[in-house]
Amino acid sequence: MVDHLVFFAVKEGASAGEVEDLISSIRGLKNEVPGVVDLSVGEDFSGRSGEYTHALFARFEDAAGLQEYMGHPAHLAVVEKLGATTTGRIVADYEF
Template sequence: MLRHIVLLKFKEDHTPEQVAAVVDGLNSLSEAIPQIVSYTHGSDAGNTNSPYDYAIVADFASAEDAAIYQDHPAHKAVGAHVVAIMADAAQMQFHY
């Protein structure tokens, strides 16, 4: 299994409507992309000093499935909403 993690920092001038568009798009990806085994995302709970506002965790059976996800039109469409409000991001993948 491959776990893909993305941490997002939003621009200071982002709007609740922009975040809602991102969340709606993320919620649609599990149905749109069958290679996704598990998909969770959410706002920072505020329990740490994290500089990030939002996290996305996706699990795939293989690196090939993760590559299909990355190139999928539905993922790219959501990515356009993310880029519009993103100030910074960090990501990583690991096998488990």
């Protein structure tokens, strides 16, 4: 199994509608991209995430599934939205 973690910071000037559209688009990837075993995204409520406001978790059967996800048009569209709506991201992928 492979886990894909993304932490991102929403721009201060982003509207509630832009953020909801981004989150909805990310959630849609679970059903749009083959190979996604599980996917969740949400806003941090702990206050311990530093500059990062949201986190994304996605799980795949193997590294090939992650690679398919990375190149899928639906994922690439979400990456564009992330670029327009966020100020920073950190990504970690690991196999277990």
